[in-house]
Amino acid sequence: MLQLNIIKECRQQVIERLSVKNFPDAELRIDRIIALDAKRRELQKAFDDTKAVSNQLAKQIGVMIKEGKTAEADKIKMQTAEYKLKEKEYSDELTDVEMQLNASLLEIPNLPHSSVPTGKSSEDNEVVSQWGEVPKLDSDALCHWDICEKYDIVDFALGNKITGAGFPVYKGKGAKLQRSLISFFLDRATANGFLEVQPPLMVNEQSALATGQLPDKDGQMYFVSEDKLFLIPTAEVPVTNIFRDEILNEKDFPVKRCAYSQCFRREAGSYGKDVRGLNRLHQFDKVEIVVVEHPDRSYEQLEQMKAHVSGLLESLELPYRILRLCGGDMSFTSALTFDFEVFSAAQGRWLEVSSVSNFETFQSNRMKLRFKNSEGKNSLAHTLNGSALALPRIVAALLENNQTKEGIRIPKALQPYTGFDILY
């Protein structure tokens, strides 16, 4: 959520920045917020002033009753009636305006960082860097879904029977490969100073709102109506919410956490080759890194997180490129996002495996995540997160890129975890 004072003080810039994200009716909505805020302050003042008078009268009555002047007290009691009416009126109106203001603010996405390129879709993303050689495969090379079947390591049909499309069953060396990747990612994160946590896989509405999944992504999350809980679409939600309503000490920065979790996404509206095999699942595994950082250092931190993710991909010997997302392709909550894509040789396409973002104060404002600054005042911290990494497409790329006649070659870094160097 954007900070109200920034909207008020930098109205024109806010509107301009929102246009980079192709946010519709920015001017209209921003002006509505400014007007609602003015109305809110007006009502607040009226309410406070009225309340101040009646508080004063109530005090007088107390004193009089104590002194035995009940007749005088009764007289003043009569007076309080009109103030009570006014208070009720003001507070009702105030509640109404506050709700409208809050709802309007929740609909405004984060402002993109100044380095974010303008653009409408993923085609306008900017390639920042690229690493590794794109492998040349034989003409009879298989796509990963065929490899999965050939070695019986991921069973899509079985998952289909048990649950439905997008819920595969990992078997034998396939299951072991999953477990190995998770351990590998967690160990690397821990070595890099991230504290491992195991968060809940379901969150309440407040948590989903705090990180920005609600109201923006309502309908993309699985919802347990019986208990009003959401299945997490990413560990970002529970892990960032560890710090909801917390006031940190400046010397605590950077606060670094990592977590493995399964992620659940309804993916309503996806179709075609995007959803084939492991490309897009309803349930998948991911190791997430989350950082809470001082506002002055959050962009340095973002670079470090990028370096961490790059290190993982290089250890796995997967060719990748880094994209700076354009305004139109960025998430609602992000100020700056770098996507990591791995080349999937048999499919001949780049697959997104990680997204590393700085949210600045967008999430911390929603969740009241603050720190005591050097002047002893509370101010909002910056939050960042990144996938490090999401498993399915990593597995897809590993299977496709490393296929040999003997089987699938396992990268050296992973062999201590898998216990085998060829998967067959």
Next chain:
RNA sequence: GGAGAGAUGGGUGAGUGGCUGAAACCAACAGUUUGCUAAACUGUCAUACCUUUAACGGGUAUCGGGGGUUCGAAUCCCCCUCUCUCCGCCA
């Protein structure tokens, strides 16, 4: 799921209708004293909003959340959430 008890500031914990935004103690922070450490002493120590306060100013709200009674609620009533104890069930 059934029965009972409870929820107060960073922590412990007092407070059953007005003088309580909240005692006391602990922790924390600043200072004094001091070869060093320790101890002692002094002071500071919630958050948010409003406000043309010059200013360490003024006002309002907040004692799990919401609603109600009352001139006045941490305190009384109702609903919800959560925690604890006992019973039941159970990976």
